Amino acid sequence: xxxxxxxxxxxxxxxxxxxxxxxxxxxxxxxxxxxxxxxxxxxxxxxxxxxxxxxxxxxxxxxxxxxxxxxxxxxxxxxxxxxxxxxxxxxxxxxxxxxxxxxxxxxxxxxxxxxxxxxxxxxxxxxxxxxxxxxxxxxxxxxxxxxxxxxxxxxxxxxxxxxxxxxxxxxxxxx
Numbered sequence: 657x658x659x660x661x662x663x664x665x666x667x668x669x670x671x672x673x674x675x676x677x678x679x680x681x682x683x684x685x686x687x688x689x690x691x692x693x694x695x696x697x698x699x700x701x702x703x704x705x706x707x708x709x710x711x712x713x714x715x716x717x718x719x720x721x722x723x724x725x726x727x728x729x730x731x732x733x734x735x736x737x738x739x740x741x742x743x744x745x746x747x748x749x750x751x752x753x754x755x756x757x758x759x760x761x762x763x764x765x766x767x768x769x770x771x772x773x774x775x776x777x778x779x780x781x782x783x784x785x786x787x788x789x790x791x792x793x794x795x796x797x798x799x800x801x802x803x804x805x806x807x808x809x810x811x812x813x814x815x816x817x818x819x820x821x822x823x824x825x826x827x828x829x830x831x
Contacts, residue, residue, distance in 0.1 A: 696725055703733040707746040711735075714753055716742050722817060724810050726792045727803065734814060736821055743822065745781075745788065758783045759822035762815035764808070769796050777807045779814050790814075 700723040711718050718735035725731055733746040741756040760782040766774045777793030792811050797804035 695729060696723075696731075699723075699725060699729065699731040700733065703731045703746045703748070706751065707733055707735055707744055710744060710746065710751045710753070711737075714742075716740055716744065716753070718744055720821075722814075724792065724814060727795055727797075727807065728791075732790055732792075732814075734817065738821075743818065745790070747790070752781075752788050754783045754785070756822040758785065759818070760784060762818045764811040764815055766793070766808075772799065773797060774799050774804055774808070777811060779811050781818065 703723065704721070707718060707721070716737040717739065718737050720736040720738060722734045723731060724734070730748050733744075735744040735746065736742070737744070743752075743754055743756065743759065745752040762779060762781045764777075765780055766777040769775045773796035774793065775796040776791070777797070779790045779792065781788040781790070792814075793804075793807040797807065799805070799808070
């Protein structure tokens, strides 16, 4: 056996090994993705049930909703009653309800910790009566990491959605 043949066999074994590892990663990745999606759906279903109970208690009808998940796998359900102009925010252990005209502002906040990582990524909602803080990211994340970008994007989307509903409806009500 020549050195060239030995090298060919070595490359063949290496390629088979890499293919096996890729196949394993693909199947495990799919299972994890399916499980994460199922967990997300279950979390949102529980929040929707809680929102429905609060909806009946407060005599509102949430006709628009948007769900979010933080890095602790806890959900945040943002709901709107567009007829009565009310906002509901449902958390695992809490519920906030306020009208569009009580809304003052919404801003994204976070701390920069060692190595330029972001921690305590949250949203602060100011109403005329209180300040509501919703935690999206508790752990330190690199700003350019997938999850860091995702959490920053979610907090911006949350504030944009809340501001567009409350401010637009408030302006259209005064015309």
